[in-house]
Amino acid sequence: xxxxxxxxxxxxxxxxxxxxxxxxxxxxxxxxxxxxxxxxxxxxxxxxxxxxxxxxxxxxxxxxxxxxxxxxxxxxxxxxxxxxxxxxxxxxxxxxxxxxxxxxxxxxxxxxxxxxxxxxxxxxxxxxxxxxxxxxxxxxxxxxxxxxxxxxxxxxxxxxxxxxxxxxxxxxxxxxxxxxxxxxxxxxxxxxxxxxxxxxxxxxxxxxxxxxxxxxxxxxxxxxxxxxxxxxxxxxxxxxxxxxxxxxxxxxxxxxxxxxxxxxxxxxxxxxxxxxxxxxxxxxxxxxxx
Numbered sequence: 089x090x091x092x093x094x095x096x097x098x099x100x101x102x103x104x105x106x107x108x109x110x111x112x113x114x115x116x117x118x119x120x121x122x123x124x125x126x127x128x129x130x131x132x133x134x135x136x137x138x139x140x141x142x143x144x145x146x147x148x149x150x151x152x153x154x155x156x157x158x159x160x161x162x163x164x165x166x167x168x169x170x171x172x173x174x175x176x177x178x179x180x181x182x183x184x185x186x187x188x189x190x191x192x193x194x195x196x197x198x199x200x201x202x203x204x205x206x207x208x209x210x211x212x213x214x215x216x217x218x219x220x221x222x223x224x225x226x227x228x229x230x231x232x233x234x235x236x237x238x239x240x241x242x243x244x245x246x247x248x249x250x251x252x253x254x255x256x257x258x259x260x261x262x263x264x265x266x267x268x269x270x271x272x273x274x275x276x277x278x279x280x281x282x283x284x285x286x287x288x289x290x291x292x293x294x295x296x297x298x299x300x301x302x303x304x305x306x307x308x309x310x311x312x313x314x315x316x317x318x319x320x321x322x323x324x325x326x327x328x329x330x331x332x333x334x335x336x337x338x339x340x341x342x343x344x345x346x347x348x349x350x351x352x353x354x355x356x357x358x359x360x361x362x363x364x365x366x367x368x369x370x371x372x373x374x375x376x377x378x
Contacts, residue, residue: 089169093146099221099228101153102196103162104138109173110145112137118183118207119200119330121300122149122175123307126161130171133157134303134325136200137176139232147173150199150228156358178329181296183207187270190262190293191217191237192255192284194276198229200298201275205236208273214238216269218258224249255280256287269293274333277301278342285333295333299324302345316340 094106112122121136139148151158164170181204189208193201198219209215215236220243221227227242227249234240241258242250251258255276263269272295274284281297288295303325304312313324316337322328 113140116176117180118203119181120176125172138199152196190269192274193219194280197276218255220255282338297333300329
């Protein structure tokens with residue numbers, strides 16, 4: 089069992105938790121993830137290790153309420169325990185001194201960007217981070233990213249915080265002003281990554297993307313995370329999760345992401361219905377006692 093030491097909502101539907109996992113904290117590297125099962129009958133879900141504290145023996149994970157399992161996690165409390173945490177898994181990011189590295193993170197994608205930015209800066213790179221969200225409420229880990237970066241730019245779709253527009257707009261503006269980038273790391277919603285990769289290809293900036301959003305069981309056995317990279321079939325969980333963004337078939341990737349939408353929606357509706365009924369029963373019990 090893995091105890092939850094800290095837990096809080098950092099954005100609407102976005103949960104941050106610090107979990108006791110000393111061996112994983114000691115061995116994890118930037119870009120890696122864990123497979124988590126919250127209870128005995130729960131499914132296995134992959135979550136990026138957003139940070140780790142080797143002295144405390146903890147890892148920090150961040151999840152977005154998107155289905156039954158992440159909704160269940162959102163309702164867990166500090167002091168509760170997670171039944172399984174397996175990792176670190178996946179190939180770590182290739183860290184070296186590239187020169188000037190730019191990070192583009194959208195929404196929950198800022199979480200996996202953070203440890204990579206940390207490692208790149210530690211390796212002697214100049215780090216520029218462009219992070220964004222739909223509104224100010226959805227911009228997460230700003231303080232963390234400022235500590236891991238030499239410069240941070242923020243954009244929101246509605247202009248409620250930072251620049252109005254997308255992270256790609258900020259990148260384009262920086263390049264037009266004369267900034268040169270030796271590498272781009274892009275993580276976020278697939279449409280955002282597709283747009284960013286299209287832009288960096290025009291600018292001739294080598295680009296890494298992380299496709300952790302498509303992973304299912306994290307071991308390569310289910311085949312749900314198949315993706316075409318440079319015309320070859322890859323399994324995101326065992327061959328990635330990071331790939332050359334200019335080689336990824338994003339059209340195929342977006343189609344594959346929709347495969348389980350129907351079943352995920354059904355599971356979420358059932359969970360919410362069960363939770364609502366449970367609350368009604370508990371309310372009746374307390375009302376009867378009064």
